[in-house]
Amino acid sequence: MSGENQVIENLRQAEILKLSRRAGVSSAIGDDTAIWRPRPGFETLLSCDWFLEGSHFLPERHRPDSVGWKCLARAVSDIAAMGGTPRCFLLSLALPKDRAGRWLDEFVKGLKAASRALNCPIAGGDTTRRDEVLINIAVVGESRRGFAVSRTGARAGDAIFVSGRLGEAEYGLRHIRARPGPPNLRDPLLRKHLYPRPRLALGAWLASQKLASAMMDLSDGLSTDLLRLCAASKVGSEVQAARVPTIRLATYDRTKLDPLALALHGGDDYELLFTVRQEKVAQIPRSKAGIPLTLIGHITSGRRMLLIDETSEPSPLEPKGWDPFRA
Amino acid sequence: MSGENQVIENLRQAEILKLSRRAGVSSAIGDDTAIWRPRPGFETLLSCDWFLEGSHFLPERHRPDSVGWKCLARAVSDIAAMGGTPRCFLLSLALPKDRAGRWLDEFVKGLKAASRALNCPIAGGDTTRRDEVLINIAVVGESRRGFAVSRTGARAGDAIFVSGRLGEAEYGLRHIRARPGPPNLRDPLLRKHLYPRPRLALGAWLASQKLASAMMDLSDGLSTDLLRLCAASKVGSEVQAARVPTIRLATYDRTKLDPLALALHGGDDYELLFTVRQEKVAQIPRSKAGIPLTLIGHITSGRRMLLIDETSEPSPLEPKGWDPFRA
Numbered sequence A, B: 001m002s003g004e005n006q007v008i009e010n011l012r013q014a015e016i017l018k019l020s021r022r023a024g025v026s027s028a029i030g031d032d033t034a035i036w037r038p039r040p041g042f043e044t045l046l047s048c049d050w051f052l053e054g055s056h057f058l059p060e061r062h063r064p065d066s067v068g069w070k071c072l073a074r075a076v077s078d079i080a081a082m083g084g085t086p087r088c089f090l091l092s093l094a095l096p097k098d099r100a101g102r103w104l105d106e107f108v109k110g111l112k113a114a115s116r117a118l119n120c121p122i123a124g125g126d127t128t129r130r131d132e133v134l135i136n137i138a139v140v141g142e143s144r145r146g147f148a149v150s151r152t153g154a155r156a157g158d159a160i161f162v163s164g165r166l167g168e169a170e171y172g173l174r175h176i177r178a179r180p181g182p183p184n185l186r187d188p189l190l191r192k193h194l195y196p197r198p199r200l201a202l203g204a205w206l207a208s209q210k211l212a213s214a215m216m217d218l219s220d221g222l223s224t225d226l227l228r229l230c231a232a233s234k235v236g237s238e239v240q241a242a243r244v245p246t247i248r249l250a251t252y253d254r255t256k257l258d259p260l261a262l263a264l265h266g267g268d269d270y271e272l273l274f275t276v277r278q279e280k281v282a283q284i285p286r287s288k289a290g291i292p293l294t295l296i297g298h299i300t301s302g303r304r305m306l307l308i309d310e311t312s313e314p315s316p317l318e319p320k321g322w323d324p325f326r327a
Helices: A003-013 A016-022 A064-080 A102-117 A168-178 A188-194 A200-208 A222-233 A259-265 A278-283 B003-013 B016-022 B064-080 B102-117 B168-178 B188-194 B200-208 B222-233 B259-265 B278-283
Strands: A033-036 A042-052 A085-095 A122-129 A134-144 A159-163 A214-218 A236-240 A271-276 A291-300 A305-308 B034-036 B042-052 B085-095 B122-129 B134-144 B159-163 B214-218 B236-240 B271-276 B291-300 B305-308
Touching: A033 A085, A033 A122, A042 A064, A042 B085, A042 B122, A042 B134, A064 A085, A064 A102, A064 A134, A064 A188, A064 A200, A064 A214, A085 A102, A085 A200, A085 B042, A122 B042, A134 B042, A134 B134, A168 A188, A168 A259, A200 A214, A200 A271, A214 A222, A222 A236, A222 A259, A222 A271, A222 A305, A271 A278, B034 B085, B034 B122, B042 B064, B064 B085, B064 B102, B064 B134, B064 B188, B064 B200, B064 B214, B085 B102, B085 B200, B168 B188, B168 B259, B200 B214, B200 B271, B214 B222, B222 B236, B222 B259, B222 B271, B222 B305, B271 B278
Parallel strands: A085 A122, A236 A305, B085 B122, B236 B305
Antiparallel strands: A033 B042, A042 A134, A042 B034, A085 A134, A159 A271, A159 A291, A214 A271, A236 A291, B042 B134, B085 B134, B159 B271, B159 B291, B214 B271, B236 B291
């Protein structure tokens, strides 16, 4: 058995493939190509995401099971953002020799847990040797024909909503970076950073009810992602600073962190950002399945991005979220 | 416009997206998720491939347009190996800052040429910054229900065929490594290494006629790939050394290279390796659309891999092709 086959064997033994067979994916890992049977009346959603050592996770701070969970969860979040359902994924994994043992076992454990929780089995992949861990996940999802929500449909006057509280994952990252030793996994803000849960049920509900005119997930921070949504829809926006749902820092270090800055610019929340026509705003509940849904502003016809603070003049909302290509 | 959007804009301006719209891929680059409409009666084929600086190409020896062509061509070759038709692909690209200009332009030129030649438009992707060029391509293809050929169907007695001549790409790689300066692009062996052409028409024909009982593409060398096919089919094989179609070294350096070793262990040929039931062997022509089809041996019921040389005892055919995980 060749070395490449050994990595594949490791995945096989983790029984991660059982999930694939149940989902009707026929070739799965071992063949170069997987066969998947799309359902009639559905469109196929395709998305891929990098997850790279040093860029997206820190080998000495992030547990391998969290790396396994998160690489899949964030890719599936792109499917949630269209209102779709994930169906299967491809794993491209490049590994250093010294991670092929215990590290890989733990990684697969986290990946398998996410695969189960998100009902998204592995369909195949490609493995190679590299001096750093490189991960790429391609997710295949589906959506009933004509129901997928893109980021291009926002119109002037639409209300802007977000799910959950923003800045939680960024807080978790800062916490983990600042404190040596293993993280306290019972801390919900750390869990949100380490084991994010894409808003699949919420996205699917908004899409099926035709409530969202545009939608995307918050992966790089509200200020950066809202700019992308507005650019795609060729509109502008006004966000009310006081309405943005921030983390409650009562039990945390109040002196150093600004909850609003965390919420506006912090990445990795994987909450949903969506717009709703005025006549449908009343149909959006305050929360859905325990997840708060908050109206934070409105779409405008100009192309300006404004932050409205009751105590001062409106100021430009600058994209200060995560962008790998900025400076 | 953010930095990430600038890379996307570069792809947009290259008009690579025009091809996508024509193929019915609706979101394409710019959205995180693409929408693709599968045809009824077809199965979806999914495959992904790494193409990494230093591992799969050498930045100082491989022109960026060849990198662009080859990253897509080799991924599409996995679809050819199932007898399928490529429909669209996702590009994950990590780039150093100093490659975002001319290098990227040339890369996109090669990628676009391959996209056109292989009729496989881009559907989306993910871009990020990195200190080395990292590429991952996920290809989506399709195949009429029940016609895809996997590597598991070989049975004892089946004839083993290969397309083309083997070792050509390996020769090209050695040539490029050994000689400084720009490669002579009119040399067909160098072209095969730099701009491989997956055997799409041949694969589709073999699948549609139900002639191949098992099939895969030769990416890592015959000795390594045949072992994989045999392992997947739980069989063994006997290859006749004298029948293996090698390169003709008449015009090349005869002293240093062994054409048979190049053919058995050289990678990157992207020719097809397929097995055919005895009763169908007569239906395989000597060549198809100019590509030679050569019977090189037989599948056996044991699990041994043998190389038969008329002048000596049979010897084990050891997998000495490219395997990133071997030592």
